[in-house]
Amino acid sequence: MAEVASSVVHEVLGRRAVDVDKPIIDYIINVLADEDFDFGVDGDGAFEAVGDLLVDSGCVEDYEEGRSVCSKLSEKFGNHGLVKPKEAVRSLATPLRMFDGMDDEPVKKKVELLDGPVLTERDRLKLERRKRKDERQREAQYQMHLAEMEAVKAGMPVVCVRHEGDGGSAAKDIHMENFNISVGGRDLITDASVTLSFGRHYGLVGRNGTGKTSFLRHMAMHAIDGIPRNCQILHVEQEVAGDNTSALQCVLNTDIERTQLLEEEARLLSQQRDLEYEAEFGNGNGLLKGGLDKDVISKRLQEIYKRLEFVDADSAEARAASILAGLSFSPEMQKKPTKSFSGGWRMRIALARALFIEPDLLLLDEPTNHLDLHAVLWLENYLVKWPKTFIVVSHAREFLNTVVTDILHLHAQKLTAYKGDYDTFERTREEQLRNQQKAFETSEKARDHMQAFIDKFRYNAKRASLVQSRIKALERMGHVDEIINDPDYKFDFPTPDDRPGPPIISFSDASFGYPGGPTLFKNLNFGIDLDSRIAMVGPNGIGKSTILKLISGDLQPTSGTVFRSAKVRMAVFSQHHVDGLDLSSNPLLYMMRCFPGVPEQKLRAHLGSFGVTGNLALQPMYTLSGGQKSRVAFAKITFKKPHIILLDEPSNHLDLDAVEALIQGLVIFQGGVLMVSHDEHLISGSVGELWVVSEGKVSPFSGTFQDYKKILKSSS
Numbered sequence: 001m002a003e004v005a006s007s008v009v010h011e012v013l014g015r016r017a018v019d020v021d022k023p024i025i026d027y028i029i030n031v032l033a034d035e036d037f038d039f040g041v042d043g044d045g046a047f048e049a050v051g052d053l054l055v056d057s058g059c060v061e062d063y064e065e066g067r068s069v070c071s072k073l074s075e076k077f078g079n080h081g082l083v084k085p086k087e088a089v090r091s092l093a094t095p096l097r098m099f100d101g102m103d104d105e106p107v108k109k110k111v112e113l114l115d116g117p118v119l120t121e122r123d124r125l126k127l128e129r130r131k132r133k134d135e136r137q138r139e140a141q142y143q144m145h146l147a148e149m150e151a152v153k154a155g156m157p158v159v160c161v162r163h164e165g166d167g168g169s170a171a172k173d174i175h176m177e178n179f180n181i182s183v184g185g186r187d188l189i190t191d192a193s194v195t196l197s198f199g200r201h202y203g204l205v206g207r208n209g210t211g212k213t214s215f216l217r218h219m220a221m222h223a224i225d226g227i228p229r230n231c232q233i234l235h236v237e238q239e240v241a242g243d244n245t246s247a248l249q250c251v252l253n254t255d256i257e258r259t260q261l262l263e264e265e266a267r268l269l270s271q272q273r274d275l276e277y278e279a280e281f282g283n284g285n286g287l288l289k290g291g292l293d294k295d296v297i298s299k300r301l302q303e304i305y306k307r308l309e310f311v312d313a314d315s316a317e318a319r320a321a322s323i324l325a326g327l328s329f330s331p332e333m334q335k336k337p338t339k340s341f342s343g344g345w346r347m348r349i350a351l352a353r354a355l356f357i358e359p360d361l362l363l364l365d366e367p368t369n370h371l372d373l374h375a376v377l378w379l380e381n382y383l384v385k386w387p388k389t390f391i392v393v394s395h396a397r398e399f400l401n402t403v404v405t406d407i408l409h410l411h412a413q414k415l416t417a418y419k420g421d422y423d424t425f426e427r428t429r430e431e432q433l434r435n436q437q438k439a440f441e442t443s444e445k446a447r448d449h450m451q452a453f454i455d456k457f458r459y460n461a462k463r464a465s466l467v468q469s470r471i472k473a474l475e476r477m478g479h480v481d482e483i484i485n486d487p488d489y490k491f492d493f494p495t496p497d498d499r500p501g502p503p504i505i506s507f508s509d510a511s512f513g514y515p516g517g518p519t520l521f522k523n524l525n526f527g528i529d530l531d532s533r534i535a536m537v538g539p540n541g542i543g544k545s546t547i548l549k550l551i552s553g554d555l556q557p558t559s560g561t562v563f564r565s566a567k568v569r570m571a572v573f574s575q576h577h578v579d580g581l582d583l584s585s586n587p588l589l590y591m592m593r594c595f596p597g598v599p600e601q602k603l604r605a606h607l608g609s610f611g612v613t614g615n616l617a618l619q620p621m622y623t624l625s626g627g628q629k630s631r632v633a634f635a636k637i638t639f640k641k642p643h644i645i646l647l648d649e650p651s652n653h654l655d656l657d658a659v660e661a662l663i664q665g666l667v668i669f670q671g672g673v674l675m676v677s678h679d680e681h682l683i684s685g686s687v688g689e690l691w692v693v694s695e696g697k698v699s700p701f702s703g704t705f706q707d708y709k710k711i712l713k714s715s716s
Contacts, residue, residue, distance in 0.1 A: 008077055008082075012072050032050070046070040047067050054066045180192070181211060181218050188210065196391070202389070203394065203425075209628055232361070234354050236362070241338075247336060252356075255311070261308055269301070320356050327375050328371075362391075364392040366652070391408070398681055400421060402421075443477070446477065454467055493665050493669040510559070521543060521546070532673065536693055537691070544648075545574070548648055551674065571642035572648070573647045575652065583621045586617065587612050587616070588604060590621065630650075647677070649677055659679065663686045684704070
C-alpha cells in the first residue's frame with residue numbers, strides 16, 4: 001500500500017517531490033497511506049493534515065494550490081482503492097430526538113431523505129467555525145491596516161524650508177545598504193542596497209503591489225538605515241487638509257522661519273508704536289511689560305530685517321504664486337480658502353508646497369494623476385531643472401522619459417538601478433533577460449548532458465573514474481537561476497453579443513449648465529457609434545467629465561436633446577468606482593454581491609480577464625494596490641458586455657505594464673471608446689481621434705496628440 005501511495009504522491013507533485021527533502025515526502029506519504037486516514041470532502045481532511053507542510057516545504061506555491069493538490073490526491077487515492085468507502089449517511093429534514101417513539105405520541109412528520117452526499121453534523125460545525133474564524137481574521141487585519149495607515153501619517157516628519165546657514169550642512173549622496181521592508185507581515189523588499197547620488201532624478205517602477213509606495217513612506221520616516229539625520233525628505237502623498245487658509249498662504253506657511261519672523265516683526269512694530277504713543281501723550285517710563293525699551297525693540301527689528309533679507313522673504317510670495325500658476329491656479333483661485341477646493345486641487349497645493357520647500361530628497365507618488373496636460377508640461381519643465389535629488393513613481397511613460405536620469409526597478413523583492421530614461425531601461429532589461437535566459441539554457445543543457453552520462457554509467461566499474469570526474473564537475477558548476485518573468489497583464493474587454501444599429505448616441509443643439517450656475521456648454525452637436533475611438537483633452541475644470549455624464553445619462557441637457565439608443569449598453573470608469581469598492585471584502589465576494597445568482601466560476605473567469613486571478617481574487621481589497629483596485633472596478637463595470645466604454649483618466653494608479661495591457665485591450669475591443677486622459681502613450685496607442693473641450697464647445701482636432709502638445713507649449 002505504501003508503494004502505491006508513494007507513486008500517487010510523486011505523480012501529483014511531479015518534480016517538486018524530488019526537490020523537497022526525502023523525510024518530508026516520506027512523512028506525507030505515511031500520513032496519507034494510513035488505513036484509518038479520512039481524506040474528507042474533496043480532500044479537505046488531507047489539506048487539514050498536511051496543507052501547512054506542503055506550503056512550508058515548497059511543494060506548492062500557496063494554500064490555494066495546496067487545496068487543489070489535496071483534492072487531486074484524494075481522487076487518485078480513491079482510484080487506486082486506497083480510500084475507504086464511506087458508509088451511506090442519511091440526512092434528516094428535522095432533528096431526531098433519541099427518546100422519540102418511546103411514548104405513545106404519534107410521529108408528527110415523516111422524515112425525508114435527501115439525495116446526494118451530505119456533510120455530517122460534525123463537518124458542518126467545523127466549516128461554520130472556520131468561516132467565523134476567517135471573518136474575524138479579515139476584520140482584525142482590516143482594522144490593523146487602518147491603524148498602520150494612521151501611524152504612517154502620524155509618523156511623517158514636518159519638513160520646512162531650510163535656509164542656508166542653519167541645521168548643519170545639507171545631505172548629499174544617500175547610501176542605503178542591506179535593508180528590508182515588510183508591511184502586514186508580507187516581505188516587500190529584502191536585502192536591498194541603493195545609492196542615491198545628489199542631483200540625480202530617479203524613476204521608481206515596478207508592478208502594482210510590489211511595494212513602491214511603502215518604500216517611499218519608509219524613506220520619508222527615516223526608517224531605513226543610511227539616510228543622514230539632517231537629510232530633509234518630503235513625500236507628496238496626502239492631500240492638504242482644507243481650512244480657511246488661502247492656497248497661496250498655505251504654500252507660504254511652509255516656510256516656517258519666514259512666517260515666524262514676519263509675525264515677530266508685526267508684534268514688535270505694534271509695541272514700538274505703543275512706546276511712541278506713551279512718550280508723546282502718556283506718563284510712561286519708556287518701558288513695556290517685560291522691560292522692553294525702544295532700543296531693544298529697534299535692535300531686534302534690525303536682526304529680523306537682516307534675516308528676512310538673507311532668506312529672500314520678499315521674493316517668496318512671487319515664487320509661491322509662480323508655482324501655483326504653473327499648476328493651473330489662477331490669481332483668484334490662489335486667494336480662495338483651501339477648504340473650497342476638491343481633493344484633486346488640494347493634491348496640487350500639496351505638490352506646490354513640496355516644490356516651494358525644495359527638500360534634499362523629494363518623493364513624488366503619481367504626481368500627474370490630478371494634473372491636466374498644461375500642468376503636466378509645466379511640471380516636466382520644472383523637474384528637469386530641479387537642482388537636488390528626487391524619486392518619482394509614475395505610470396506616464398513620456399513623463400518619465402522627460403524628467404528622470406535613472407530608473408530604480410522593484411521586482412521580486414529586489415531593487416535594481418539602471419542609468420537612463422524609461423525607454424533606455426526597457427531596452428537594457430530586455431537585453432539582460434535574453435542573455436540570462438541563454439545562460440540558463442546553456443547551463444541546463446550542460447547539466448543534463450553530464451547527469452545523463454552519470455546515470456548511464458553510474459554502476460559501470462570501467463567508467464567509475466569518468467563518472468566521479470563528471471560528478472565533481474557537476475558540483476563545481478555554478479548555478480544559473482531560471483528567469484521568472486512577471487505574468488502577463490490582461491485587459492480582456494468582453495465582446496457584446498449583439499450590435500445595435502445606428503443611431504447610437506447623438507447630441508442635437510444640446511446645452512447644459514448646473515442649477516444656479518452659468519451655461520457650461522451651448523449647442524453641442526456630435527455623435528458616437530460602435531466604431532468611435534475618441535480622446536477628449538482640455539484643461540481641468542473645463543467640463544470634460546460633465547460631457548461623459550451627459551453621454552451616459554447621469555446628467556440631462558438643460559436644452560436641446562441627447563439621444564441614446566435604448567439597446568446600447570454603456571460602461572463608465574471613473575475614480576468614483578475605485579473609491580467606492582468595499583475594502584473589507586475581497587474581489588470575488590464583491591462581484592458576487594454586485595451580481596447575485598451568477599455562478600462563482602463565471603465571476604472568477606471575468607475577474608481573471610482583467611488579471612485578478614488566483615489568490616488576488618481572494619485577498620481583502622484593502623491589501624490591493626491602487627492599480628489592482630482599478631482592475632477590479634474595470635471587471636465590475638464591463639461584466640454586462642457594454643457596447644460603449646467611457647473612461648475618465650483610466651491610467652491613474654495603473655503601473656506601466658498595466659497601461660500597456662489596457663492599450664492592447666482597447667485596441668481589440670469590438671465597441672466604441674471615449675476617454676478623458678492626458679496620458680500621451682495611452683492616447684496615441686488606443687484612439688484615432690482627438691476632441692478638444694474649450695469655451696463651452698467640443699471640437700474635433702485635426703492633428704495628433706504631439707501637435708496638440710506643441711500648441712500648448714507655444715502658448716505657455
